[in-house]
Amino acid sequence: MTSALRIEGGNPLNGEVKVRGAKNLVPKAMVAALLGSTPSTLRNVPEIKDVQVVTDLVELHGVSVTNNTETGELTMDPSQVSLANHADIDAHAGDSRIPILLCGPLLHTIGEAFIPDLGGCRIGDRPINYHLRVLEEFGAKVEKLPTGISMKAPAGGLKGASIELEYPSVGATEQVLLAATRAEGKTELRGAAVEPEILDLIAILQKMGAIITVETDRQIIIEGVPSLKGYQHNAMPDRNESASWASAALATGGDIFVRGANQKDMTTFLNVYRKMGGGLDIQDDGIRFYHPGGELNPLFVETNVHPGFMTDWQQPLVVAMTQATGVSVVHETVYENRFGFTDALVRMGATVQLHRDCLGPTVCRFGHKNFQHSAIITGKTPLKGADIHVPDLRGGFSHVIAALSAEGTSNVTGVSVISRGYEHFVEKLNALGAQFEAMD
Numbered sequence: 203m204t205s206a207l208r209i210e211g212g213n214p215l216n217g218e219v220k221v222r223g224a225k226n227l228v229p230k231a232m233v234a235a236l237l238g239s240t241p242s243t244l245r246n247v248p249e250i251k252d253v254q255v256v257t258d259l260v261e262l263h264g265v266s267v268t269n270n271t272e273t274g275e276l277t278m279d280p281s282q283v284s285l286a287n288h289a290d291i292d293a294h295a296g297d298s299r300i301p302i303l304l305c306g307p308l309l310h311t312i313g314e315a316f317i318p319d320l321g322g323c324r325i326g327d328r329p330i331n332y333h334l335r336v337l338e339e340f341g342a343k344v345e346k347l348p349t350g351i352s353m354k355a356p357a358g359g360l361k362g363a364s365i366e367l368e369y370p371s372v373g374a375t376e377q378v379l380l381a382a383t384r385a386e387g388k389t390e391l392r393g394a395a396v397e398p399e400i401l402d403l404i405a406i407l408q409k410m411g412a413i414i415t416v417e418t419d420r421q422i423i424i425e426g427v428p429s430l431k432g433y434q435h436n437a438m439p440d441r442n443e444s445a446s447w448a449s450a451a452l453a454t455g456g457d458i459f460v461r462g463a464n465q466k467d468m469t470t471f472l473n474v475y476r477k478m479g480g481g482l483d484i485q486d487d488g489i490r491f492y493h494p495g496g497e498l499n500p501l502f503v504e505t506n507v508h509p510g511f512m513t514d515w516q517q518p519l520v521v522a523m524t525q526a527t528g529v530s531v532v533h534e535t536v537y538e539n540r541f542g543f544t545d546a547l548v549r550m551g552a553t554v555q556l557h558r559d560c561l562g563p564t565v566c567r568f569g570h571k572n573f574q575h576s577a578i579i580t581g582k583t584p585l586k587g588a589d590i591h592v593p594d595l596r597g598g599f600s601h602v603i604a605a606l607s608a609e610g611t612s613n614v615t616g617v618s619v620i621s622r623g624y625e626h627f628v629e630k631l632n633a634l635g636a637q638f639e640a641m642d
């Protein structure tokens with residue numbers, strides 16, 4: 203696997219890339235398969251590290267998985283789900299955030315679960331207090347151990363609950379869905395997240411036999427059923443990868459057709475892109491994103507839960523903002539610490555100032571705390587090559603596109619983290635005409 207790139211920047215990215223299933227849906231769809239009594243088939247599965255991590259985890263629990271990485275068809279047979287050895291599970295500590303979502307399905311099928319310390323991007327503290335509270339509301343007995351979290355189902359199994367989330371957390375909403383569908387009785391969830399990936403997960407659960415109603419005002423009602431069957435599903439395309447390539451086109455002055463990008467999941471992003479002066483050609487089978495020449499406009503953006511501007515779109519777009527003429531402002535309201543990647547941009551010549559105040563109308567959870575969660579980006583600044591070690595998934599993608607738009611050579615290390623969410627990243631860069639040398 204490529205761990206470092208020596209990039210010769212200053213050339214636009216031009217050409218076509220294909221996006222397959224969403225990183226933020228596919229691993230959860232795999233977890234949902236554990237709830238079924240018969241095998242499930244998921245299509246459009248990308249070859250990314252998070253899929254491998256979940257494959258390893260569910261295999262440890264007795265699920266038989268076959269994955270055709272070329273066709274993207276993955277089948278899971280959950281008929282032999284069993285307890286796994288703690289040490290084997292613990293070997294996956296720090297790999298991804300998905301293990302916490304195994305709790306509901308494991309409590310239903312084998313009555314207990316052990317979860318290692320979670321991974322995922324270090325873009326904030328990322329506590330799991332909502333997850334644990336939700337599971338306790340279903341009746342689970344939760345015990346924190348030095349190496350992870352152990353839990354047991356109550357006698358008679360999980361019971362439906364009335365739950366209110368204090369913040370519309372994506373993961374906690376998924377936790378409720380995966381625990382409630384087979385719990386006894388009705389579950390009412392208020393303050394739910396309604397990201398497109400969650401609606402796709404609900405579609406999968408409905409195919410399996412679940413009864414789930416998405417009401418207005420972030421309410422979801424789940425009427426528990428005693429058993430579910432397997433599903434066949436085509437995973438929704440990755441709107442975050444699509445938006446990343448869109449920002450890459452703007453940052454490098456290029457022109458990229460993202461085959462598979464879906465307009466309906468990206469309307470908020472597309473509006474922002476158009477306001478910035480980015481060119482769009484929305485087609486049935488994908489979207490062409492391009493720099494139309496001339497000046498890009500500065501922008502004000504606040505990240506937020508869906509249907510707001512997705513936080514995962516923010517980091518690559520900030521690189522494009524360094525190439526807009528004037529002052530752009532980004533107020534990050536989802537994670538308290540998602541601007542660490544801008545240090546490298548500043549070393550490359552960008553003008554980015556971070557602030558602890560909420561620079562926007564939304565009074566977010568971080569306003570009165572000591573977090574640099576607002577950024578002022580003043581452009582247009584030419585970027586020059588630098589040596590960079592990537593910090594996280596989106597930050598890593600952003601650093602690579604900054605290096606591609608910069609004059610001169612950049613040595614980017616730690617790029618293997620990008621494979622957690624971007625399929626065939628190096629091959630795609632190559633297809634877009636990027637000039638680089640890849641090192642293992």
Ligand SMILES: CC(=O)N[C@H]1[C@@H](OP(=O)(O)OP(=O)(O)OC[C@H]2O[C@@H](n3ccc(=O)[nH]c3=O)[C@H](O)[C@@H]2O)O[C@H](CO)[C@@H](O)[C@@H]1O
Pocket residue numbers: 225226227299326327328329330331332333334369370371372373374395513514536537538
């Ligand atoms: C694998 C996956 O789908 N990851 C996505 C998911 O992450 P994830 O599901 O982890 O994100 P959440 O929506 O849960 O987190 C949002 C906010 O809630 C806080 N929080 C969350 C849970 C909890 O128990 N306590 C708590 O305080 C988090 O620290 C964060 O500030 O949604 C995020 C927000 O759209 C995206 O950036 C991630 O790409």
Ligand SMILES: C=C(OP(=O)(O)O)C(=O)O
Pocket residue numbers: 225299321322323325442514595596623
């Ligand atoms: C924050 C992200 O993912 P995760 O929740 O998997 O760390 C992301 O995809 O940008």
